[in-house]
Amino acid sequence: MFDRRVKILLVLLALPALAVVARLAQLQVLGAAYYRTATENMLKTRPRQFPCLRGSILDSAGRKLAYDAPAWDIAVQYGIMVDDAAVRRRMCKLIDVPESELTPRRIAESWMRISQLTGKPLPELQAEVDRITFRVGRIKRHVFERRGIDVLIQEELQPHPVVVDLDQEQQVAARVALAAYPWVEVVASHQRRYEGGPAVGHIVGRVSRVTDEAMNNDPNADDPLARYQPEDVFGFRCVEALGERWLRGRRGQVHEDRQGSPLEPPIDAVNGRDVYLTIDLAFQQALYAQLGREISTRFPNSTGGCAVILDIPTRSVIAMVSYPSVDPNHPPDPEKIDPRDEVRRPYLFRAVREIYNPGSIVKPMLLASALADGTITSGYTVECNGCLFPDQPHKWRCESTRGPMDPIGAIQHSCNIFFYHVGEKMGVTREAWWMQQFGLGQVSGTGLLDESRGRLPTRRTDGEARYAAIGQSQTELTPIQTANMIATIASGAYQPVTLWADDPRPRPAPVRLKVSDAIWRTVREGMYRAVNEPGGTAFLHGRLSNPGQYVLLGKTGSAEAWAPEWFYPCKFPDGSVKEIRARNLRSLLERYPAESRPTVIGDHRAPPEYETHAWFVGYLAPRNRYRDDVVAGTNGIAIAVVIEYAGHGGEVAFPVATAMLDAYLMWQSGQPPQVDRGVRETAAGAGGGR
């Protein structure tokens, strides 16, 4: 039986052997010609792609705010970065250097030279090398996972930039000094540069090396020339992110055989499209300087502020400044961050990102809503006794006892008692509904990913209804929303805001609110009187220096706000007790190592210097027709200004707004906007503080 079974085994082994013979015959006899052609095709080089420039971002006058400038990088062969004999051997073949030349001493020398030339310390170069080797290692693992074989990948045989953004002079010096090291190359590249400094830093945003998440969600993933590649940059914030799809462009490609003859027609690189903004750089800079000067000199306890100016007929942003800010060309060094920045938050784009209680600036909007709803009539009068309930004199109060208040007077004097009644009659649901009609509680339309939606009241109680009517408690808005709210009051119609002059996306048409002209006139009259007539909350605090044919209508607001930092009574491990100032408990504890971390031993209290947020919103209208709708051709602009923790809106924000409007009118009359060069423009140098 054994012999028989061995014979069977032999037959069983012969069967696959015969299959191999048959397959060999198929491949080598029948398919020889086909496979020769296939081999020839494999010998063709892979298509080579070459980069395109990212589109520029320009202001309304065509001045560049962000653009790709030529630059040079120092790139080092990957074989030098890793200790891998196979990679190094192949690299030596490619750059035609004998392996004996690659001594550790020579390699170390080359790194030293790079460091000396560029001023980049060796640990930073090492960190860069670690980043590159990590990335290439990840690609290699991916290839191994897919192919199941350990092969040298393209990235292992290429130089990788370790120092970027050399200028012309540096690159010439580098070429000379590094010529002795064939594994180091100086390669042409380009670098994103920003003009306009911190004044436009927030608006323009910045680019960053493409992330895994961006690559996974790439809308151009199917286009090999447009999709992200690992070393690409992508718009990370604000307009750079908003216009990403258009700014990116498409790489070019050549596909040649080994002899250099084209296999396919070359594809030219298509540079990204330029993006024109509606803002004006010079005016923006003037406004930023002015805001910075005001805050740093007049309101040292303020943590910052912002201003938004909109063109009412088109709702385009003319200027949008947020102070303090950062210069996108000089990203902050994490080691040198000013401790005051914990409360000043220079990276925060206040105009679109931060939400504030609006305070009394919502009153004109609420009045128009209540009148349009029929909740009150234009003859509705409330007796202001200084408080809503005589038995609770410190709650639900007004700043003074004003006597009988009609709708116009209530706006002029900013009477809280009147609006408590109005709010209570309307209820939170209607108040919130009307706020939505004015574009509140939704993004303003700039398209910036960084934008907040704000917050509308939801708690259906009488108390919340009263608070909502004076812009406190749950109601929180962004400055750009408030500017658009005022533009809606000025024009009678809501339209989303735009920041992008040649936006290719379709724009929604204005929506006329269901508010009668008579109601608008009542509201506008109140706003006119608030600024221009005695008793108005802004009347005593300034005026336009040269208004010409315009008149300013507006509303002040002083919003109570939580302090940005607190005093915490702390007991330290050594037994000492101190009051420590911090933004919150977490940031306090993060300052100390675990062994010397204090414990909080009582209630925290607010530092006394923080006052209310000062608001002013208003608009310029033709003097003789100020109660009519602002229409195209009348050059009306809306403004919203908020100065954080600075006090009363009329005393603080209104003069700042009038100064800005003066600058605008001067600029409109053909004079260059005034830029105060004395104001330090970097975040670290910005004055102010607590």
Added chain:
Amino acid sequence: MKSILVSRHAWGLLVPVLVLCGISLLTMQALFSPEPTRVPASAAVKQLGFMGVGLVLAWLAAAVGYQRLGRWAYLLFVVCLLILAALRLDTRVDLPFIPERNGARRWIEIGSIQLQPSELMKIAYVLALAWYLKYRRNYRTFAGLAAPFFLTLVPMGLIIIQPDLGTVLLFLPVLFAMLFAAGAKVRHLLIIILLGAMCLPLFWLHIRDYQRLRLVGMVLQTQRLRTYFDANPDKWQWFRPPKTTAAEWRSELRQWEDQAGYQLVHGKAAIGSGGVLGAGWANGPFIENEFLLPERENDFVFAIVANQWGLVGALIVLCCYAAIVVMGLDVATVTKDPFGRLVAVGLTTLIAFQALTNLCMTVGIGPITGITLPFVSKGGSSLVASFVCVGLLVSVARDRPIIMAKAAFEFDEEAERYSHPA
């Protein structure tokens, strides 16, 4: 059966082996020397050195004798198991002599010498299994198969976690061949194969994505089927790796030739473009361009042989393996010692299956498993292990005891008993 191929001087087995070694040396020289006709390649010299070591060890194995080794078979088997366990231990405690490559721990590094313990395990396994089976008869029962299977599954388990799927796949054919030759009931073996097939979905779920793609690679060779799966990703769900989304699966299919199928496509191109007579020694794009066929000196060396010497060269290689197998099985039939018979069957099946698996994967009729071609692929451990196999076969042929009885494993089916004195 009277042997005409193998006498007591069984060194004739070395003839096809040396032909294969010659082909291997020429291929290494062609692949690694800048001027193959003049400058000896270091890889070829190294390979020649391994062949020398292999020959010495083969002679040593023959000199010591398979019977003496058989007495130490269990000990050898346990030592190998311990070494394999040490590889696993390295994942928890970093052992200095075990390097990690691409997440796999398969080698032991002693100075500049690298050993692959799984190669030694294969031989130890054959010896231990043969020693276990030699005088037993309980594997005629279903329960009696448990012990041989246990003996097989332990090293398989330790090798699969290295991970080294290819080597693992050699153990089962060897086990079945030895059980079959020893006289186990075919019905039992078929039931086990059926049970194993039923466990395949479990196996499918636990292998890596690239391994799945390699296994379905044979089907995906057809562009028409790839297009069909691309258009209908929800059909043939079981082809799709479990953790892969439909979009990833589609992208996988579109990039198959550049990703999972890269090796297969390029291997076939190398073989096919060789034609009947080949491109000539040290000639052609697959020699000049190292990127055109990765692993061309290891797993895909047969593609280079077929490319250089065409169908003629490929058939010579096949004939060499055929000669080794025929002679190996002939050794089994001429010896009457039950242990020697099983050792000869086991080692011959081992070499045959290794060669067939490699050849099938290279020509695209079997999954890519990462198994080397015995005597031809570059690498020391595999080559030396193959030489030791030949040495043991020679030992079986030469040192067989003269048994004054009927031949071993001559099972009398009617009497339900073995004819030899147990």
